[in-house]
Amino acid sequence: MQALKLKVAEKSDLIERIGKTVAVQGQEIALFLLEDGTVRAVQNRCPHKGGSLSEGMVSGDHVFCPLHDWKISLCDGVVQAPDTGCIKAYEVTIEGNDIFVTL
Numbered sequence: 001m002q003a004l005k006l007k008v009a010e011k012s013d014l015i016e017r018i019g020k021t022v023a024v025q026g027q028e029i030a031l032f033l034l035e036d037g038t039v040r041a042v043q044n045r046c047p048h049k050g051g052s053l054s055e056g057m058v059s060g061d062h063v064f065c066p067l068h069d070w071k072i073s074l075c076d077g078v079v080q081a082p083d084t085g086c087i088k089a090y091e092v093t094i095e096g097n098d099i100f101v102t103l
């Protein structure tokens with residue numbers, strides 16, 4: 001399947017370290033603006049029991065699931081030890097104020 005690059009939000013919609021949920025093509029994506037100005041996009045569903053990661057606490061480039069505190073990388077979606085698993089991390093492109101995610 002060919003990659004699809006879609007505008008999902010504007011950077012000015014985001015608040016630093018506060019997640020925002022967007023629904024794109026039936027996929028729920030959590031967007032995050034990190035302290036260093038980077039925007040990250042990951043699947044908004046914790047691989048443990050489905051916690052909504054957009055409601056999690058952000059520290060550096062990780063998010064802590066609001067349900068049971070699993071720590072997940074916002075760069076590659078990998079769950080940090082001692083827990084294991086992975087979520088989808090999307091490629092993000094910024095053009096001006098527009099945020100695009102590649103599905």
Ligand code: FES
Nearest residue numbers: 046048049065068
């Ligand atoms: S649902 Fe995310 S840690 Fe349990």
